[in-house]
Amino acid sequence: MLRANAVSMNPNHQALREKMVRTQLRARGILDPRVLQAMEEVPRHAFVPDPQVPHAYEDRPLVIDCQQTISQPYMVAVMTELLQLQPADRVLEIGTGSGYQAAVLASLVEQVYTLERFPELSGPALNRLSSLGYVNIEFAQGDGWHGWLEQAPFDAILVACSTPRIPAPLVEQLRPGRRMVIPIGPEGGEQQLVCLTREPDGSTREEILMSVRFVPLLRGIP
Numbered sequence: 001m002l003r004a005n006a007v008s009m010n011p012n013h014q015a016l017r018e019k020m021v022r023t024q025l026r027a028r029g030i031l032d033p034r035v036l037q038a039m040e041e042v043p044r045h046a047f048v049p050d051p052q053v054p055h056a057y058e059d060r061p062l063v064i065d066c067q068q069t070i071s072q073p074y075m076v077a078v079m080t081e082l083l084q085l086q087p088a089d090r091v092l093e094i095g096t097g098s099g100y101q102a103a104v105l106a107s108l109v110e111q112v113y114t115l116e117r118f119p120e121l122s123g124p125a126l127n128r129l130s131s132l133g134y135v136n137i138e139f140a141q142g143d144g145w146h147g148w149l150e151q152a153p154f155d156a157i158l159v160a161c162s163t164p165r166i167p168a169p170l171v172e173q174l175r176p177g178r179r180m181v182i183p184i185g186p187e188g189g190e191q192q193l194v195c196l197t198r199e200p201d202g203s204t205r206e207e208i209l210m211s212v213r214f215v216p217l218l219r220g221i222p
Contacts, residue, residue, distance in 0.1 A: 032081045039076070087108070092112075093115065094161065096114040103132070122140075144161070147167070157181075159180070162216050166194070182194055193212045
């Protein structure tokens with residue numbers, strides 16, 4: 001969980017987070033009080049490159065290293081709320097990026113397992129989250145298509161990059177009765193945010209929620 005520290009206590013940034021939650025999240029229908037509290041507490045400006053700090057709480061994604069992005073605050077909140085997280089959950093995140101989504105998840109659940117393809121992102125994210133006091137996140141570098149079999153099953157899976165189809169290994173690693181949220185569609189083309197529920201009998205049910213635009217899930221290890 002997040003421990004209080006100087007970067008998250010800046011009153012100017014706190015005011016910006018409160019405004020972000022009020023105007024970007026509540027106003028668009030985000031209702032889960034735990035998600036709203038996490039979004040109000042996690043210091044998004046600590047997860048963006050220095051030139052982007054003045055834009056950290058704006059209603060848009062921001063570019064980070066390796067031609068990746070930190071998602072728009074609303075999209076982070078939507079995907080998190082859709083997972084219907086419980087405090088004792090174990091969650092898999094595909095695409096650590098800057099670590100911001102992992103921080104939001106870690107504020108809500110017992111354990112987060114986050115997988116990143118690029119070591120240039122995974123290492124700094126680990127250092128950043130550790131310095132902020134998060135102790136319930138495990139990191140690995142790997143191909144997100146295959147998930148993290150050694151730690152499965154997971155109570156929820158959040159995929160922060162798009163793929164043309166839902167990876168079968170991720171479905172197999174999702175606990176029956178629980179949810180995965182994933183953007184589906186081609187790179188640069190029309191993508192849809194999909195919420196997949198794995199039924200107790202092993203079948204799946206998919207709900208298409210909205211059009212989105214995410215960076216692609218890249219296969220293999222660089």
